[in-house]
Amino acid sequence: MGYVAVKGGIEAIENACRLFALERSKGESSPLGVDQIRDQLYLAVDRIMGEGGLYAPDLAALAFKQAAGDTFEASFMLRAYRATQPRLSYGLPATTEGMRVIRRISSAFKDVPGGQILGPTSDYTLRLLDFDLLEDDAARRAAFRERIFNDLPDGSEVPETFPKVIDILRREGLLDEARRTEAGQAPPDITRQSLNFPAPRSVGLQAMARGETGGMLLLAYSSMRGYGNIHPTLGELRVGYLPLVVPHPDSGEPYTVGEVKVTEAEVLARFEGQDGLPRFSLGYGVCFGQNEIKAISMAVLDRCSRSERPGCPAEDQEFVLYHIDGIEAMGFCNHWKLPHYVDFLSDLDRLRTAQQIARKEGCHADERMAG
Amino acid sequence: MLMSEWLADDANGSGSGYPFGFLDDGAKKEIRRGLLKAVAIPGYQVPYGSREMPIARGWGTGGIQITLSMILPDDILKVIDQGCDGSVNAINIKKFYQSVANVAVTTDTLAATLIQTRHRIPEEPMTAGQILVLQVPYPEALREVEPSETETRRMHAEADYGRMWLFLYEDIVRYGEISISYRYPVTVNGRYIMDPSPIPRWDIPKLHMAETLFLFGAGREKRLYAIPPHTRVEPLEFEDHTFRVEDFGGKSCSRCGATDTFLDEIIGDADGGRKFFCSDSGFCDKRSAAWNR
């Protein structure tokens, strides 16, 4: 068979897309409702919003469905959608004291003002497959909800807001506060400029807030396990709803436009203060939705980036910030699937030439031995 | 209850569907062999094929595997976390054990046959008939000076501990004293430097020449080690900078009045008022019960 030029590219691509959509709709199962994903796979939705950098639960659920469960793809879609949206305003700086808390714990103290509120968490579940879930239906759910709400004990109401645990340490002078050189200035916007190093802390925090959870966990884990010099303690972890306040477009007055669910982690590690006294320094992590692994990892990495003597990849700010963006990483990883045959041909040529040279020299050696 | 009774019970369908003690026989044998080797070489970290448990890595799977490999139906179990029987982690683990082994539980240190603990040793000295199982997050004492496992294994094999001693020397030069708080390195049986797990310094002396067997399990890092009874366990120290335990400055427990236990510091209200309580809640319970009688 003679050589046939590779043609029909566009058709192949379209068919590939159709096949992908077909894979997603195979079988006898009913189509997933976006509302079902949003409500029942809410942690995936939270993760996607955090990595996409856009707080939009319905869109995140749609992306998750469209991507057939691939969180990289779904975050990517959300990020791409975000890029099409005009920026209307910047939220005013907020502290999480105003957070409507659903979960709040501290590992640094046995008990704290306001109490240890465990909230909804899988931390204490036994990871045994629950085959009862195979029979999940509306009736069972209603019965389950009824059982919970009927059994509520009478007791004091949990307060809506809680004081910060780190304030306790702050009052005792045990906390080393980073110098606030950026206070009063508008924070740099990493979506409008490329990264330069050394990057100011708010740039690092922005980048990590939309970083990929697994990548950040990997780096933070390497530090926790021993490659780093930080021994962190979790000062406080919160999950809750933070009011979003923007300046009114006309009057400039603060105006609450809604609330976003966030997870916040504050990690304490020993540090030598400016005055030579040992103190605790703070590592800070925050992200959209309930994503505790990411918030804790982010706090650890934030602290690592201020290491007095960087000794491992997690403490190298450039290494961390360049490699934690999921959209960039997955894109580049996937790009190896693009045609590289011109590049490769060039490589082949070099390799063949080098082999020829090596063989010729080998020949000469043989001749010497023989003669 | 005897094992034969439990098995008969289980056969009637009243069990949880898992073998007694959750782990299969092969896993139990492997862990027990590992423990025997650990006992034969005090302070040496024995690698083993750590299994995944229904409880997360980092939450005590090493201690859990040791307990499950040894537990019998007539054992009386105590589980504590940071000294407390009622802590979420301890409760969770007990829940798990009761569903796969249904043993009796107690909060009384002296009444237990088997005690599993995270980061504390009970205040009351344990006997030769009891075993203490400690949960270990970092089995490697030398990790502070060397991140590579390959290298730390060589250092242990050759008793090449110079860098650990150097680390302590530098600490003293910089801070005037050794700054290590929990996970204080000890020399076991005059040979291996060992990480006693994140117990406070307060608990280190309890390991030395004790009556009871101490077993250490690191599930995520996949290591087992042990301190047999009557073994020398000596904290690394210098002649002129000796090992010191935490100083509570004469404070006492607000509940039972003890002045000789490790105390937890509780922040009372939003303005920072402090109170102190025995970390060993079971011991505190006993003392305050006796006091109030």
Add this chain to the structure above:
Amino acid sequence: MEPLIRVRGLTKRFGNGCSRCPESTGPDSETNRCSDCGTVIACNDVNFNLYRDEALGIVGESGSGKSTLVRLLHFEWEATAGRFEISREAGLGEIPGLFNGGGSSRNLLELNTFSKRLIRNALMGIVYQNPNLGLRMQVSSGGNVAERLLGGGWRNIAAMRKRTADLLERTEIPVERMDEPPSNFSGGMQQRVQIAKALSNNPLILFLDEVTTGLDLSVQARVLDLIRTLRREYRLSMLVVSHDLGVINLLCQRTMVMKNGRVVEAGLTDQILQDPQHRYTQLLVASQL
């Protein structure tokens, strides 16, 4: 007089070797690399004695094998072949199995790593050309010296700091800088910290590997002067590796000249410099002095 150490047939080979290696390498072939099998012979069949209280110079260019020799004797590299024995007078009788009844020890090159480390700590000190090899730059200078003491079983901080202060004073380093890391020091000072560290355990043998190469001439002179003084004071045996005949002449009574892994000439330093016999030595002397 009994030599302190005896070295026979010391050889280091990188590669599998073949029957033609010995002939196709060496000073006559002007190469270390065997043309047939590609094996590199770093040093071949080196023999010498080192006596108490004497300095032996090893001079040659790069590739001569002089640094390899030090690496082998300091137990950093595994030798391919050869014997390295110490005399009973070195005082290491308490190491079990070392002396099997004889006046001379077993072949040290065959001991396990644990024993080698004990011997190295008790018997040897080393100073490298590159201070990064000999010192931990992130640790205080005092800590660097203390590491050897700790390895030798010292457990008293005050005593260690006193000994360290004495050594730093002896090597002309300001004692108040004891707690600073060597990375804060000049090149000459870093070399002196290495010397202090090397002397901390009262070694019998000091290895000096190109220790002044790369330093300014005035700094060189000061360091060499210090070494000479210390040698007399502590009655050290030294193995001085250098490509600089001036350094060798200053420090060493006897010298070995190496080229492409072989010893081409050996004898009293004076004689070698004034009346070199081997063609290569003649070249060296002519080009330098």
